[in-house]
Amino acid sequence: MVAQVVVDVIHSNVAKPFSYLIPEGMQPVVGSRVNVPLGRRTVDGFVVGLMEESQLPPELPPEKLKPISKMLDEYPALLPAMLDLAKEIAAETHCPLSEALRLMLPAAMRTGRIKQKQETVAVLACPDAEAEAAKLKRAPKRAMLLRLLADGRPRSISELSQLVQNPREGLKALEEAGLVKLMQREVFRSPYGEDDEKPSTQPPLTEGQQEALDSMLPAMEEGKGAFLLHGVTGSGKTEVYLAMASRALAMGKGAIILVPEIALTPQMVRWFRSRFGPATAVLHSRLSDGQRYDEWRRIRLGDARIVVGARSAIFAPVENLGLIVIDEEHEQTYLSDKHPRYDARRVAHSRCKREGATLVLSSATPSILSFAMARRGDYTLVEMPKRVADRPLPTVSIVDMRKELEAGNRSIFSALLIQKLRECLDSGQQAMLFLNRRGFHTFVSCRSCGYVVKCDACDVSMTLHRNPDHPEMDELRCHLCGATRKPPETCPECDSKYIRFFGSGTQRVEEEMHKLFPGVPTVRMDIDTTKGRDAHAKLLDDFGQGRAKVLIGTQMIAKGLDFPNVTLVGVVAADMTLNLPDYRARERTFQLLTQVAGRAGRAQTPGQVVVQTYKPEDPCILTAAAQDYRAFFEMEFSRRRTGLYPPFTLLARLLMESETELEAKQMCDRLYDTVQTYLLSHPAQKRRTLMVRADAAPVKRIRGQYRYHVLFKLFDHPDVSPLLSLMSELTSLSDEHCRIYCEVNPATMM
Numbered sequence: 001m002v003a004q005v006v007v008d009v010i011h012s013n014v015a016k017p018f019s020y021l022i023p024e025g026m027q028p029v030v031g032s033r034v035n036v037p038l039g040r041r042t043v044d045g046f047v048v049g050l051m052e053e054s055q056l057p058p059e060l061p062p063e064k065l066k067p068i069s070k071m072l073d074e075y076p077a078l079l080p081a082m083l084d085l086a087k088e089i090a091a092e093t094h095c096p097l098s099e100a101l102r103l104m105l106p107a108a109m110r111t112g113r114i115k116q117k118q119e120t121v122a123v124l125a126c127p128d129a130e131a132e133a134a135k136l137k138r139a140p141k142r143a144m145l146l147r148l149l150a151d152g153r154p155r156s157i158s159e160l161s162q163l164v165q166n167p168r169e170g171l172k173a174l175e176e177a178g179l180v181k182l183m184q185r186e187v188f189r190s191p192y193g194e195d196d197e198k199p200s201t202q203p204p205l206t207e208g209q210q211e212a213l214d215s216m217l218p219a220m221e222e223g224k225g226a227f228l229l230h231g232v233t234g235s236g237k238t239e240v241y242l243a244m245a246s247r248a249l250a251m252g253k254g255a256i257i258l259v260p261e262i263a264l265t266p267q268m269v270r271w272f273r274s275r276f277g278p279a280t281a282v283l284h285s286r287l288s289d290g291q292r293y294d295e296w297r298r299i300r301l302g303d304a305r306i307v308v309g310a311r312s313a314i315f316a317p318v319e320n321l322g323l324i325v326i327d328e329e330h331e332q333t334y335l336s337d338k339h340p341r342y343d344a345r346r347v348a349h350s351r352c353k354r355e356g357a358t359l360v361l362s363s364a365t366p367s368i369l370s371f372a373m374a375r376r377g378d379y380t381l382v383e384m385p386k387r388v389a390d391r392p393l394p395t396v397s398i399v400d401m402r403k404e405l406e407a408g409n410r411s412i413f414s415a416l417l418i419q420k421l422r423e424c425l426d427s428g429q430q431a432m433l434f435l436n437r438r439g440f441h442t443f444v445s446c447r448s449c450g451y452v453v454k455c456d457a458c459d460v461s462m463t464l465h466r467n468p469d470h471p472e473m474d475e476l477r478c479h480l481c482g483a484t485r486k487p488p489e490t491c492p493e494c495d496s497k498y499i500r501f502f503g504s505g506t507q508r509v510e511e512e513m514h515k516l517f518p519g520v521p522t523v524r525m526d527i528d529t530t531k532g533r534d535a536h537a538k539l540l541d542d543f544g545q546g547r548a549k550v551l552i553g554t555q556m557i558a559k560g561l562d563f564p565n566v567t568l569v570g571v572v573a574a575d576m577t578l579n580l581p582d583y584r585a586r587e588r589t590f591q592l593l594t595q596v597a598g599r600a601g602r603a604q605t606p607g608q609v610v611v612q613t614y615k616p617e618d619p620c621i622l623t624a625a626a627q628d629y630r631a632f633f634e635m636e637f638s639r640r641r642t643g644l645y646p647p648f649t650l651l652a653r654l655l656m657e658s659e660t661e662l663e664a665k666q667m668c669d670r671l672y673d674t675v676q677t678y679l680l681s682h683p684a685q686k687r688r689t690l691m692v693r694a695d696a697a698p699v700k701r702i703r704g705q706y707r708y709h710v711l712f713k714l715f716d717h718p719d720v721s722p723l724l725s726l727m728s729e730l731t732s733l734s735d736e737h738c739r740i741y742c743e744v745n746p747a748t749m750m
């Protein structure tokens with residue numbers, strides 16, 4: 001027999017599968033990981049096909065083939081469905097198959113750095129432990145060990161040593177006497193704390209929840225269905241996911257629940273572990289290598305049937321999949337920001353179709369794209385328009401910050417927000433303050449000459465981060481590459497002393513808060529405070545347990561979190577996202593505002609929201625304040641139609657990155673010319689092309705790489721696929737001086 005093997009090496013020379021002989025006695029299947037010789041090296045690879053020697057093409061006689069060196073795992077690492085999925089991703093995102101295959105396994109498994117962990121367990125080997133123990137009067141410790149093992153359950157040495165001091169010797173003796181057997185057993189490194197969740201049961205469902213389930217469960221029983229669940233914040237969507245997962249389990253199937261951000265996994269995991277115990281696994285990139293490897297294997301071996309995780313958990317090796325839920329489906333975090341740039345929602349859709357599972361995209365503020373698809377009939381729309389227990393939606397007040405300034409208030413908090421904060425804290429409730437920027441001041445500039453401190457490696461201004469305990473350690477940080485430097489005392493350009501700091505970030509909100517409300521404990525949640533492995537869970541716990549009264553944060557705290565004691569939400573600067581140079585800026589603003597507002601008043605006390613803005617009349621802000629999704633959708637959808645933006649068009653680009661500006665620019669011009677020539681001779685595609693433009697990217701340099709792009713605006717029509725293929729082919733002109741990427745409707749075009 002001959003195996004087709006894709007080697008785990010990313011290079012265009014080895015993108016195609018190679019043929020290897022299968023040695024006598026080896027039984028690889030499609031999906032097995034193997035070691036194969038490649039040139040003078042040995043590399044890892046995946047078996048992607050099997051054939052008889054007689055099927056080999058004549059130019060490839062079997063005696064020319066080398067044999068597979070060895071098999072790597074005791075079970076095939078890839079399920080057949082996952083191999084097909086990898087092929088599809090490779091085709092759709094224009095990346096080599098080996099790169100798509102890497103998505104399917106924990107990195108630690110590929111690098112081989114992580115080994116399975118073993119422990120010694122003792123198990124009873126005689127029929128009557130009590131009778132044997134009674135004979136051991138002189139050895140009370142051994143008798144005790146026997147009694148502990150009497151129920152026949154294997155117990156690890158570490159477990160036994162909590163009950164009996166130094167059990168090893170006694171166990172050895174018992175083993176020699178043939179009363180106990182010692183064996184090696186695999187342990188799974190667990191990401192869960194010692195005390196797992198207290199079991200919970202399903203509460204009586206609300207009418208809205210029941211109706212939603214009635215429309216979705218029948219489809220799941222038939223192994224089909226794609227739904228868009230549009231439920232207002234606090235309508236109890238999580239309970240719907242739990243009920244669906246429970247039914248999937250009862251059907252002998254598995255489920256994947258995706259949340260948009262690692263910060264939201266602890267809360268979701270808590271819900272699922274309390275309902276389903278160890279049948280729930282968690283997968284995200286903040287787990288240690290060992291934990292990730294072990295959770296992955298618990299899933300692969302079928303011990304865990306339910307997976308909760310962030311984006312990459314969409315590749316969890318759940319066999320016999322029944323359900324995928326994508327919570328907060330509108331979040332752009334579902335688009336991968338690394339190559340291959342897959343969209344977890346598309347991957348989910350394709351997995352569900354292929355594996356006969358039901359897809360539930362869920363949000364209080366569905367993306368324009370998904371809602372439009374639901375209207376077109378691609379998804380079935382299911383709505384939950386009411387909050388649990390008929391709790392009212394929060395009341396929203398809009399504050400015009402221009403008027404605050406006129407009234408002489410230069411603080412970042414309006415008078416109304418301060419008043420509401422006071423009332424909230426006085427009555428023992430909690431508040432959340434939201435600002436979509438971290439750091440203290442967001443840029444530093446010279447009043448005399450206008451110089452702005454920028455990162456040396458990136459074309460962006462640097463943000464001041466204060467060190468409250470050591471002011472001499474204040475630093476400027478680049479939010480793109482992480483570079484730091486000392487804040488200048490005089491202008492590096494003109495030597496003027498009028499160097500000033502502008503703009504506010506979450507650190508500044510925290511400081512103002514402490515000035516206004518001394519002694520009120522707060523927690524801040526942004527990328528800076530959540531670097532450690534358990535940092536998220538710890539901060540959220542401080543707030544959840546009431547040790548902190550105010551949670552200050554970036555968009556991380558905007559969504560999903562459910563803290564019943566929060567009655568006030570303050571949006572410090574609503575315009576920040578509105579002013580981004582992106583056609584989705586309005587959609588993002590609406591989503592953010594609705595989501596943050598939705599954090600308030602989730603229990604008995606009604607919630608209040610204060611939105612501070614310089615554009616109080618903007619329809620985006622008004623519809624968000626009214627929490628009127630339909631009105632926003634209609635407005636935005638027709639604006640996209642007139643402005644020819646997605647979903648009516650495709651935005652795509654070829655992006656060049658090079659250390660030298662000239663090389664990036666030259667490559668950009670060259671590709672632009674190629675495309676123009678192509679369009680001249682292909683009128684059908686020229687007709688579908690609204691715009692082609694060569695330009696420097698909006699952020700011209702990141703991490704020392706100059707960036708140029710050829711931008712395309714195309715009608716979303718099957719006719720343009722040859723042009724997209726051409727774009728994808730052009731990426732092979734990449735060389736060591738200039739890398740080229742093809743991106744279609746990417747998360748950002750910066």
Ligand code: ADP
Pocket residue numbers: 203204205206209231232233234235236237238239388562602
């Ligand atoms: P959403 O995700 O739709 O914003 P959640 O799923 O977080 O809403 O639910 C909001 C709150 O309502 C949570 O505190 C949850 O425990 C509670 N809840 C949900 N369903 C029920 C129910 N059937 N009975 C009582 N409380 C419920």
Ligand code: ZN
Pocket residue numbers: 446447448449450451491492493494495496
């Ligand atoms: Zn200056």
Ligand code: ZN
Pocket residue numbers: 455456457458478479480481482483703
């Ligand atoms: Zn930088």
